[in-house]
Amino acid sequence: MTNTRVNDEVRMNILVFREMCGVEFCPRIIIRSTMWNTMAGGPLSENSLGQNRARMDDFVADPSVFGDLIDAGATYKEFWSGSRGSCRDIMEHFANLPPGQMAIERQLNRSSKLKNTSVSSAITEEERRREREKRAIRKRGSHKSEKEHGSWLAGMMPGKK
8 A cells, every 4th residue: 555544445445355264264364565675766765764664563453454354363574675585585474374264265155146245235235324424524414504595594584684
């Protein structure tokens, strides 16, 4: 992620990924932040490095970003370009794990319809949540307009202030 903010689209992608994997698969997930030694066109200052690490720490702790995956057993590590150690630890991680199956695989084996999976349910619920949020924002905006209009109208009426 090169953004300093996680928008709704990124959150949706992470939600779909989380549902596809399922809790049992999380120990097989490695979340890697890349480009540490190439950010901003060159080496980072200690201050910039600290700021970027703090931002990643926030993402890793936030349940709506990576926090739920980490809590369920996923691993987070920095990836330094050109570092053999960064590559080797990925391979060692996977080499030491027994085979596993993603939640979406299990769910599709039981029912060949995508609409019967947790991914579909999560997307539907997220879309409903966003729609409720939009309605609430519109409603707040409409109440504000009514109040502004009402106070304007009251000022126009004789004897009202």
